[in-house]
Amino acid sequence: MRVLENLDRAVIAIDAQGVIQLFNPAAELNTGYSERQVLGRRYDDICIFDNAFTYLIQAALENGRSISTQEHIMLRRPIGKPLPVTISVAPMFVEQGKIDGAVLIIRDMSPVVKLEEAVRRADRMTMLGTMSAGLAHEIRNPLGGIKGSAQLMAMELPEDSPLNEYIEVMIREVDRVDGIIEELMNLSRPRTAENSAVNLSKVLNDIVLLQKEAHCDKNIHFILNLDPSIPELIGDERLLTQLFLNLIKNAAEAIEDTGAVTISTRITSEYQTRSEADHPASLIHIEVKDNGTGIPPETMKRLFTPFFTTRKSGNGLGLVMCQKIITEHDGFIKVDSDPAGGTSFSVYLPLRR
Numbered sequence: 001m002r003v004l005e006n007l008d009r010a011v012i013a014i015d016a017q018g019v020i021q022l023f024n025p026a027a028e029l030n031t032g033y034s035e036r037q038v039l040g041r042r043y044d045d046i047c048i049f050d051n052a053f054t055y056l057i058q059a060a061l062e063n064g065r066s067i068s069t070q071e072h073i074m075l076r077r078p079i080g081k082p083l084p085v086t087i088s089v090a091p092m093f094v095e096q097g098k099i100d101g102a103v104l105i106i107r108d109m110s111p112v113v114k115l116e117e118a119v120r121r122a123d124r125m126t127m128l129g130t131m132s133a134g135l136a137h138e139i140r141n142p143l144g145g146i147k148g149s150a151q152l153m154a155m156e157l158p159e160d161s162p163l164n165e166y167i168e169v170m171i172r173e174v175d176r177v178d179g180i181i182e183e184l185m186n187l188s189r190p191r192t193a194e195n196s197a198v199n200l201s202k203v204l205n206d207i208v209l210l211q212k213e214a215h216c217d218k219n220i221h222f223i224l225n226l227d228p229s230i231p232e233l234i235g236d237e238r239l240l241t242q243l244f245l246n247l248i249k250n251a252a253e254a255i256e257d258t259g260a261v262t263i264s265t266r267i268t269s270e271y272q273t274r275s276e277a278d279h280p281a282s283l284i285h286i287e288v289k290d291n292g293t294g295i296p297p298e299t300m301k302r303l304f305t306p307f308f309t310t311r312k313s314g315n316g317l318g319l320v321m322c323q324k325i326i327t328e329h330d331g332f333i334k335v336d337s338d339p340a341g342g343t344s345f346s347v348y349l350p351l352r353r
Contacts, residue, residue, distance in 0.1 A: 010106035016101050219259075235349070329349050
């Protein structure tokens with residue numbers, strides 16, 4: 001029984017009449033139901049057991065078949081968001097091969113789904129880098145010709161010509177496009193890592209000090225919950241500063257007038273990575289959370305898409321650059337947002353000393 005209580009997968013036992021006889025703590029956590037609510041009730045009286053669950057359970061109880069889902073099924077719970085899960089159902093037999101019930105095992109796949117999304121974002125970054133390197137050469141050559149021609153026209157026109165205003169706009173816009181291309185090139189350009197021992201707490205404290213001044217016109221409370229036991233990590237301090245400055249600045253800008261930005265650090269056991277010597281390496285979890293305007297679901301899907309921005313002054317490359325920096329440090333990023341209650345960016349970096 002202790003094994004079932006400590007297992008991280010939901011285990012539900014159903015007798016031959018379809019009545020739930022066992023419901024371990026992981027099942028309570030995943031489904032949103034307590035053991036008291038479900039024991040002694042038929043499984044088809046519980047709303048979470050939709051058609052997909054019913055088919056699997058009936059296959060075990062009626063046909064004695066063991067069956068598992070290959071794809072994720074969304075587990076719809078009474079409280080909280082639907083949970084992506086995989087399901088395995090196996091029949092239980094007694095003497096003479098009589099079916100006496102079934103065991104249902106549910107595995108929460110949400111950590112895997114989030115990791116898969118992080119990998120997809122990293123793949124998009126690689127594709128963007130390859131594309132931008134080729135485009136830069138093709139675009140910059142005609143841009144140089146346009147700018148040169150505009151400058152020659154400006155030299156030929158009299159100072160009081162009304163056309164000078166249009167030429168200034170042409171040159172300014174060419175320079176703006178050239179700046180965007182330069183930012184794209186920075187995403188694809190290989191660089192030598194300038195790794196050193198980085199005091200993460202100091203980096204975050206310095207950024208918050210600057211952001212307090214930058215947003216002094218708002219009533220924003222910056223909260224630092226930093227774990228003092230985290231040792232220095234190996235990384236590029238300049239790039240890590242750029243990463244967290246972008247995230248903290250975005251969090252502050254999401255607050256209209258009054259609110260809080262909370263920055264937390266801790267060593268997490270939720271995920272692990274492998275070091276160069278193939279030893280398990282712990283991950284540092286850095287969370288930047290605000291209680292400002294959340295991100296709508298349709299915007300969340302495009303969040304790391306180059307040139308996508310909801311701000312008038314943005315160019316849509318800030319989060320793309322954050323993704324690149326995190327990838328260069330062998331980490332990953334997760335985003336959670338409630339349109340009515342703020343956003344949380346979680347960065348995971350390997351602790352390498």
